[in-house]
Amino acid sequence: MPLIKGTPYEVESSQLALLMEIGQRVSSMRATGSLTSEVLNTIRKYFRIKNIYHSNAIEGNSLNVGETRTVVELGLTITGKPLKDQAEAKNLSAALDFLEELAANPSRPINESDVRQIHLLVLKGINDNDAGRYRSINVEIGGSQFKPPAPESVAGEMDQFGQWLRKASVPGDLFEYEEAILAASAAHTWFVTIHPFIDGNGRVARLLMNLVLMRFRFPIAVITREDRLRYYDALEFSQASDLTPFVSLIAECVEESLEEYEEAANEQREKIEWAESLASKFDQKEKTRASNQYEVWKNAMELLKSLFKQNVEILGARSNLGDVYFRDFGMLEFEKYLSLKNFSSAKKTWFFRLDFRSGARASRYLFFFGSPSHAMKNKADVTLHISREEPPGSFHYEKLDALSAPNVPSFAEIGYKFDEEAFVVRTKDGNMCTEKVEFVSRRFIQDVVEMNFGG
Numbered sequence: 001m002p003l004i005k006g007t008p009y010e011v012e013s014s015q016l017a018l019l020m021e022i023g024q025r026v027s028s029m030r031a032t033g034s035l036t037s038e039v040l041n042t043i044r045k046y047f048r049i050k051n052i053y054h055s056n057a058i059e060g061n062s063l064n065v066g067e068t069r070t071v072v073e074l075g076l077t078i079t080g081k082p083l084k085d086q087a088e089a090k091n092l093s094a095a096l097d098f099l100e101e102l103a104a105n106p107s108r109p110i111n112e113s114d115v116r117q118i119h120l121l122v123l124k125g126i127n128d129n130d131a132g133r134y135r136s137i138n139v140e141i142g143g144s145q146f147k148p149p150a151p152e153s154v155a156g157e158m159d160q161f162g163q164w165l166r167k168a169s170v171p172g173d174l175f176e177y178e179e180a181i182l183a184a185s186a187a188h189t190w191f192v193t194i195h196p197f198i199d200g201n202g203r204v205a206r207l208l209m210n211l212v213l214m215r216f217r218f219p220i221a222v223i224t225r226e227d228r229l230r231y232y233d234a235l236e237f238s239q240a241s242d243l244t245p246f247v248s249l250i251a252e253c254v255e256e257s258l259e260e261y262e263e264a265a266n267e268q269r270e271k272i273e274w275a276e277s278l279a280s281k282f283d284q285k286e287k288t289r290a291s292n293q294y295e296v297w298k299n300a301m302e303l304l305k306s307l308f309k310q311n312v313e314i315l316g317a318r319s320n321l322g323d324v325y326f327r328d329f330g331m332l333e334f335e336k337y338l339s340l341k342n343f344s345s346a347k348k349t350w351f352f353r354l355d356f357r358s359g360a361r362a363s364r365y366l367f368f369f370g371s372p373s374h375a376m377k378n379k380a381d382v383t384l385h386i387s388r389e390e391p392p393g394s395f396h397y398e399k400l401d402a403l404s405a406p407n408v409p410s411f412a413e414i415g416y417k418f419d420e421e422a423f424v425v426r427t428k429d430g431n432m433c434t435e436k437v438e439f440v441s442r443r444f445i446q447d448v449v450e451m452n453f454g455g
Helices: 012-030 037-060 065-074 083-103 112-121 151-168 177-194 199-213 225-238 246-280 284-318 334-341 438-453
Strands: 323-328 352-359 361-370 383-391 397-400 410-416 420-426 431-434
Touching: 012 177, 012 246, 037 065, 037 083, 037 199, 037 225, 037 246, 065 083, 083 112, 083 199, 112 151, 112 199, 151 177, 177 199, 177 225, 177 246, 225 246, 284 323, 284 334, 284 352, 284 410, 284 438, 334 361, 352 438, 361 438, 410 438, 420 438, 431 438
Parallel strands: none
Antiparallel strands: 323 352, 352 361, 361 383, 383 397, 383 410, 410 420, 420 431
16 A cells, blocks of 8 residues: 555555545636635635534534534524533634634645644633643543553654644645645544644644645535544544545545535526626626726725735734734625626625734724715725624624724725725714825724724
């Protein structure tokens, strides 16, 4: 049986043909543009809840899918359910946020400190003494004959694993794109064999596995609660260095997710066809004028976004505030621009997000496109609305217009005036002013910092 590159593990040759077939399906979707950011964002929330629920359920968490969604998306506490179970759901959601940041730059190697940070997020507030720290005692794996290495060996074995992970986590370095499942399976198994932490090893192993898949632009593998026994049996079998049963399980999980991706891509194609049908209702002269306007508007919005990103990076590099992140969701397509311009609906219009974190305090702002408000409809065709995550960590966003807290930035909506070639800003109190593009980003970021982190 061939060895998996750089590891002590091997896999049956018969599995390689299946993995190549899955890899070709994923490559085909990438090549045809089907795996767009639009498609990925469409199913992100679905897979997030599914992944959190099943990963926690494997470890005995009592929350069902609906309760998991309530805790993660709404930030609500469920009466009658253990607080620990609810904390586990929130923590896994935070860890997935961190994974998305790591996956966004696949050329940056994943290192040992990243693994410890993932574990810290998984156990934060549940077992702070051991969160992110390697164990100092012997441990046993329930139901397994395998004995993890002694505590004095953990640091050395994690160093060896970390050196392999640095190469394995960068596509094209140790593994080609089509070999993503092999790399992900080996990362999971090797890590869980070391069992470096007192608790949370299974969750971290599954997160690492999916981080590798995400970096190779593969759908994630959700090991379900129903597959728990098969999962444990495959891991037990892997102690003999044969990963064939485990690779087979992960391949099936990826195929199931891939079917969801393909369905989402088909739905997206139908939406595009609908948008093209809408656009065809314009006569050629109107379409040409709208297209020209869109190009001017798009360039203005790209400039605005670039200045927000630039100022966030400057703040992050020169301030002691803490961590500041910028997340880009791409530009609004012409067809959706037409829909919003004509006050029709359009889904998934996120533009970018700003995350501010300092100690225990965090503030997250989402900028998304929409039809102009009543006050702005005579000044701009399509505007940028601003919302804030409320409460922090809930993944539930409220427009700034709807928030009455004293720490809410004044800007609520941003538009572009073609006739003046300038930006117009509407504040929460209804005032409107024309501003230079440089002022808009600086003023908003300044408001956030002073109102939320100034004390």
